[in-house]
Amino acid sequence: MLIAGNWKMNTDVDSGTELAADIAAAVKKSDLGTVALAVCPPYVSLTSVREALGETSVALGAQNVHHEDEGAFTGEVSAKMLLSAGCSHVIVGHSERREYFSESNQDIQQKVAQARANGLVPILCVGETKAERDAGDAKNVVEQQLRGGLAGVDFGAPDDLVIAYEPVWAIGTGDTATPDQANEMHAFIRGLLDDLYSSAFADDVHILYGGSMKPHNAEELLSQPDVDGGLVGGASLDAESFIAIAEHGASIQAGA
Numbered sequence: 102m103l104i105a106g107n108w109k110m111n112t113d114v115d116s117g118t119e120l121a122a123d124i125a126a127a128v129k130k131s132d133l134g135t136v137a138l139a140v141c142p143p144y145v146s147l148t149s150v151r152e153a154l155g156e157t158s159v160a161l162g163a164q165n166v167h168h169e170d171e172g173a174f175t176g177e178v179s180a181k182m183l184l185s186a187g188c189s190h191v192i193v194g195h196s197e198r199r200e201y202f203s204e205s206n207q208d209i210q211q212k213v214a215q216a217r218a219n220g221l222v223p224i225l226c227v228g229e230t231k232a233e234r235d236a237g238d239a240k241n242v243v244e245q246q247l248r249g250g251l252a253g254v255d256f257g258a259p260d261d262l263v264i265a266y267e268p269v270w271a272i273g274t275g276d277t278a279t280p281d282q283a284n285e286m287h288a289f290i291r292g293l294l295d296d297l298y299s300s301a302f303a304d305d306v307h308i309l310y311g312g313s314m315k316p317h318n319a320e321e322l323l324s325q326p327d328v329d330g331g332l333v334g335g336a337s338l339d340a341e342s343f344i345a346i347a348e349h350g351a352s353i354q355a356g357a
Contacts, residue, residue, distance in 0.1 A: 102323070102350045103263065103307045103330035105139040105162065105224060106337025107192060117146035121153035123340035128157045131344055134351040136330075139190050140337065141224075144178055151187035162190030162224065165198060168211035180219035190222045192332075194250055196269045206249025214254050217261065224263040224332065225250050226311065227290070231270035239268075240289055247293050256298070259305035264290055265332040271312030272334065280321050280328075283310050287327035316345040323350050 112120060121140065128138065139160035142150045151161050163186075167177035183191060193216060194209035209225070216223040227246040229239040243266070256262050266286050268278050278286075287308045294303035310322050311332030322328055323346075330350065336342040 102135070102354060103137045103139065103309060104343070104347045104350060105190070105263075105265075105309065105330070105332050106141060106343055107164065107195070107311075107332055107334050108140065108142045108338060109164070109197075109334060110143060111338055112142060112146060114146050114149055117142045118149040118153045120338065120340060121146075121150040121159075124159060124343060125154050125157045127340050127344040128159060131348060132351065133344075133347050134354055136347050136350045136354065138343075138347055141190070141192055147183070147186040147188065160189045161187050162192060162222075163188050164192050164195070166191045166193065166212050166216055166221070168208070168215045170215075180215050180221055183221060184219060188221060190224055190263070191216050192265075193223045193225050194246070195226045196228055196267055196272060200269075206246060209246075209250045210252050210254070213250055217254055217256065222261055222263060224265050224309070226265045226267050226332070228267040228269050228272075228312070234268070234270065239286070243286060243290065244293060247290060248297070251297060256302070259302050259307075263307045263309060264294070265309040265311045266290060267311035267332065277313045277318055277322075278310070280325050283312075283322055284325035284327050287325070287329075291327055314346060316342050316349070319346040320349040320353065323353050 139162050141162035141164050163183045166180050193212045198204045213223045227243045229242040233242045271277050291303045307329040309330045309332045310328050314331040314333050315336050
C-alpha cells in the first residue's frame with residue numbers, strides 16, 4: 102500500500118520543511134508495517150524536504166516534469182533535475198494540469214515516457230468530471246486517459262508505475278466516491294493494465310484513490326480489494342492527518 106501526499110501549490114520553503122520534519126517524526130513513532138509513504142512538495146522545497154525527511158523511508162516526489170531532457174523551456178523542470186533533488190516519483194497528468202494547462206493525453210504520454218527513461222516512477226492520474234460521470238461516460242474517459250498516457254511505454258516491474266484514480270468531481274470538493282464506486286473503477290483500471298501488460302503486472306501495480314481522502318473515510322476506502330492506497334491532497338498538509346490515513350492502511354493490512 103502507498104499513501105502519497107500532493108501538496109499542490111501550498112507551503113513555502115520554511116513551512117514545507119517543518120511539515121516534512123513533522124511527518125518524519127510521526128513516522129518514527131508509528132508502526133506502519135509495509136505501508137509506503139511519499140510526499141510531493143512544490144519544486145522550491147524539494148531539497149529542504151528531502152533533508153527534513155532524513156533517514157526515514159518516506160519517498161520524495163515532484164508534481165510535474167517536462168518531456169525533454171534540457172533546453173530553452175523557461176520555467177520547466179526536467180527529470181534529471183528532479184533526480185538530482187532526490188526525487189524517486191513524479192505526478193503526471195493530474196486533473197488540474199489537464200484542466201488549467203490544457204495537457205493532452207499525448208503530452209502526458211511524453212512525460213510518462215520521460216519519467217520512465219530516467220528511472221522516475223510516474224504517478225499517472227486519470228479520472229472523469231461530474232458531467233462525464235452523469236453522462237455514463239466515466240469508464241470511457243478513464244480508458245482513453247490510461248491508454249493514451251501509457252501508449253508505447255514499457256515498465257520493467259509493477260513498482261515502476263503508479264496509477265491514481267481521481268474522480269475530478271471529488272477533488273477539493275468534500276465529496277468522495279463511495280467505496281463501491283472507487284473499487285469498481287479501480288478494478289476496471291486493473292483490467293486495462295492486464296490487457297496492456299499482463300495479469301501479473303496488473304495485480305501488483307499500486308492503484309491509488311485520489312479524491313478528498315481524509316482520516317474519517319480512509320479506512321472504508323482503503324479496505325476495498327482494488328484500492329492500493331491514496332493520493333492525498335488537503336489532508337497531506339497536516340502531518341497528523343496524513344499519518345492517520347497511513348495508520349488506517351497499516352491496520353487493514355495487519356488484519357488481512
